[in-house]
Amino acid sequence: MNKNYDFQIPTLGEAKIDSPIEMSKTYGDKIINYVKDNECVLYNVAMHEGDTLPAVDHTIALEKSGPREKIYFNPGHVHAGVVTCGGLCPGLNNVIRSIVRTLWYQYGVKRISGIKNGYKGLLPELNLPTIELNPDVVDDIHYMGGSILGSSRGNGDIVSIVDAIERLNLNMLFTIGGDGTTKGAIAIAKEIEARKLKVAIIGVPKTIDNDLSFIQRSFGFETAVSKAVEAVYSAHIEAKDAYNGIGLVKLMGRESGFIAAHTALAMSVVNFVLIPEIEFELEGENGLLSRLKKRIEEKHRAVIIVAEGAGQNLLASSNETDLSGNKKLSNIGDFLRIRIEEYFKNEGIETHLKYIDPSYIIRSTPADPNDSIYCLRLGAHAVHAAMAGKTKALISMMNDRYVLVPMKLAVSKRNFVDPEGSLWSDVLQATRMPLSMKND
Secondary structure (H helix, E strand, C coil): CCCCCCCCCCCCCCCCCECCCCCCCCCCCCCCCCCCCCEEEEEEECCCCCCCCCCCCCCCCCEEECCCECCCCCCCEEEEEEEEECCCCHHHHHHHHHHHHHHHHHHHHCCCECCCCCHHHHCCHHHCCCEEHHHHHHHHHHHCCCCCCCCCCCCCCHHHHHHHHHHHHEEEEEECCHHHHHHHHHHHHHHHHHCCCEEEEEEEEEECCCCCCCCCCCCCCHHHHHHHHHHHHHHHHHCCCCCCCEEEEEECCCCHHHHHHHHHHCCCCEEECCCCCCCCCCCCCHHHHHHHHHHHHHHHHEEEEECCCCCCHCCCCCCCCCCCCCCCCCCHHHHHHHHHHHHHCCCCCEEEEECCCCCHHHCCCCHHHHHHHHHHHHHHHHHHHHHEECCCCEEECCCEEEEEEEEEHCCCCEECCCCHHHHHHHHHHHCCCCCCCCCC
16 A cells, blocks of 8 residues: 555635535435545555555545535635636537536536636736636537637746636636646646635646546547547558558657557557557667568558657657647657658568558547546536635546545656556557567
8 A cells, every 4th residue: 555645635614504415414315425525535456465454544545526515615606717728638628518517507606707728818918808608608519529718738927817816706716637737727726825815726637648647537538549449440441451551540648658558459450559658669670660571571561559759769859848848749650651661662662651640630529428428527526626615636536436636646747558567468469569679
């Protein structure tokens, strides 16, 4: 059991107001119950020989999310804000819709403002109006990709952002975004605390790469995999129907190869999967090109998936960053396409390579049914947390239970594919790749 984490969730104060949501306080009466603050979910459920069960506290368990019997905010006084930041991802509109409908129908909150174009929508120099949100406005938005609020990268001036929160008289702000968004939310919450304001900052984690720590699954990930499967299938058909055909597909995954790994498992027609966590070489007996040549000679076709962050050590780096602070990546897809075509030309082997990059199609697609359900529940849990006065927390799922995760923990490290774990082991078995494509 790991006791190195502090899962305690900050609160704005004592919750004294009766919740307008009618639930039971008696277990076994077949009526849904309120969630109590002392209900928790263990983070690490795996045990090893010699382990003993420790006393349960906030160092090994996360606070369970859900409706409380007592809430902090008077619903009639609440003005809530919703903002979407960073890159697009399937399910953004679903989360917005769930937040609005839960506030409106379950708590009776009638003042809900959408902040346009990310945190930039709170900066005075852009002079962007807010969007009034209500059930009529969000009724059908879950059928659409993207975000009705728009998005942007970068946080801007935190003092000016909190000035805008004060002027709008917001009591709670729901931030929907990834690592950069969450770091911005932490900075906003810190400035709010310095001004002794009572504003709840609650996040719904959005990272299509599924790479935020303490987040069992990020919304949009399943949709991304399902759409990536369609692209890989097209690459497979192109490779299969050509003599010495090669299908090369670049997928999302800046630092983590979860989409690439899961797509390969879903298809079982992929021969090589290249991810950021595992370095590979092009040249040499055990390098990718030599391995690909053997595959072409034996089967006359091959399919390769490469995550966008893979193989960056093989390319020139500019060391530039985008507005979210992410390192700008070199295009590994184009690089591999050129090198593979040159290699086989020099070898005197005729090949027909088709390169597919479906990234922006995937990012802007509507959520699939599984992600739609997940987004609805994440949005509802975000509202329950904010109304109870919780702050600086993300809504997550841990061990198939909805929990609250401190924002600072979620951005403390990245979630990576474990090269020694069962997921990568299954990928190697499905693709029949070598254990290593390095010559040492």
